[in-house]
Amino acid sequence: MGARLRVVLDQLVHVVDPDQASAALDLTVGLIATAPSGCTVDAIVPAGAEVSVAGVGEVRTLGLGRRELAASWQLGIAPGVGGGMIHSPTLMAPLVRHDRVHDNDQTTVTLWDLRAWDAPEQLSKSLVAWQRGMLRRAVKHADAVVVPSHAVAERLSELARLGDRVRVVAGAPPRRFAAPADAADRRAALTLPAQYVVLAGSAADLHDGFRGAAAAGIDAVVMGAPDGAEPRYAELASAAGLPERRAHIRGALDTADRAAVLAGASLFATTSSSAGWPWRAVEAMTLGIPVVAVDSGSHRDVIADGGMLVAAEEIADAMVEATDAAADRLRVLAADRSRAFSWASSAERLWGLHADL
Template sequence: MGARLRFVLDQLGQIVDPDLASAAVDLAHGVIATAPSGCTVDLIVPAGSEATIRGVGEVRTLGLARRELAASWQLGIAPGVGGGMIHSPSLFAPLVKHDRVHDDDQTTVTLWDLRAWDAPELLSKNQVSWQRGMLRRAVKHADAVVVPSHAVAARLSELARLGDRVRVIAGAPPRGFVVPDDAGRRRNALSLPDEYVVLTGSESSLRDGFRGAVAAAVDAVVLDAPDGAEPRYVEIASAAGLPERRAHVRGALAVEDRAAVLAGASVFAATGDFAGWPWRAVEAMALGVPVVAIDTGSHRDVVADGGTLVAADEIAGAIEQAAGPAAERLRILASDRSRAFSWASSGERLWGLHADL
């Protein structure tokens, strides 16, 4: 009888974090596509979820909705889940005592970033508290914690005593992440100008990115801004020399809108320095957009030679170069680097992890 990998999908009915929700479904497809002969993938989902993923075996729908399940699992109460090989593509997992040696029960989780520790201002207080609490449970009960890069692994080792239970498996761009046919219409609907750079980062890191937009003589579009952050971000842009009318602050966008925005950018600049998977940088590379990023461990691991990595105080000049003479070369490098990542590869390595355990 082949192995059954039980995969937790918590955001099918309620999207809390769009990046995690998308990555979870994409990784599930990768795991299904690379299942060894005779092995199957089952799903564990909260009440109120509708699973429509092809190729899955059994779907275990639990008795609690997502919100109640999050509170229950944080307390270590996981009735009705059952055992076996379980992987959650986030910290949302039944992290309870189990016996891997005698019962072949395994529980692994993926931790995509360490914002709750390194950049808590980007999350709500409840999210920070919940993630920190669930990592403590992972330290006690997870058989492995998967992280997307070696830099995240190194930082995690400073925060938690996990020893050799930390494993590195990279992510990938969203499946089918392409420029939509109506990209121009979508950009117009978002009131974006013809020429702009796209920035991501925190309040403390965006100033140099805005200066880069000034140097390149284009507008700046900030993606993934927290709710209520627009007035503060516009003030930072103004202090950096970018007029208010040329700073366009947007929150989380739908995948198609995000692809349209990134595809229209002269440059994508990642100014944040927390340890984590750089979602937007990977998406920008997939679309062949010139990438500039702060030289951090995470960006060295993931962006590598697919973009320009510079110190924070050099990012303005790098944006100017990337929007001008270096643009074509950086487009080619970005496209080439993006081919290093695929969800099939991630799924295959996850199967390998559970086989090792």
């Protein structure tokens, strides 16, 4: 009988992180498509969840909802889950004692970023505490912790004693990520100008991005801003020399709206240097948008030669260049680099990981 890989899909009803929720589904599709002969993909889901992914085998529906399950698993209480090969595309996993050698039980988890340690102000206090607690459980019970880049792996090794259990498996953009046919209408509905750059980063590091937009003489759009952050971000823009009317602050957008906004941008610039998977930068490269990023370990690993990597104080000058002389070259480089990432490739590496274990 072939192997059965059981994937934890915990955000089907209660979405905590839209990027990670989307990645979990895309990875599952990839695992099904690349499953070795005789192997199947099952799912473990909270109460009330329904799995709509074609090709999933057995679905184990647990008795607790997602919120209650998170609290239970943090305490190491995981009744009804069962054994076998289990992978969670997040830290949300039944991290309990098991016997990999004699029972062939395996539990692996994915850690997408280290904000809970390096930038805790970007998360709620409860989420920071939960993630730190789950990493402690992973140190005790995970057979492997998957991270999306070597920079994250290096930083994680400083935070936790995991030894050779840290494995690097890159992420990818959402499947079939492309500008929708009604992209112009979507941008109009979001009241965006004809020309703009898209900025990514926290309030603490967006100043350089706004300064770059001002230097390039172009409007700036920030996606995914926290609720109620618009006045603060507008003040940051003004302090950086960009008039408030030219700073367009938007909250979380669905995949189609996000693709529409990125597709219409002259440039994508990210000023964040924290260790993690750069979701928006990968999406921008997929659409062939010029990318400028603060030079950091994660950006060197993921963006590499697909964009301009510069020091924080050089962001403004790089943005001016990227919207002018270097624009065409950067579009080609971005599109070429984006082809390095796919969920099928990530899935194959994950199958290989479990085979190694």
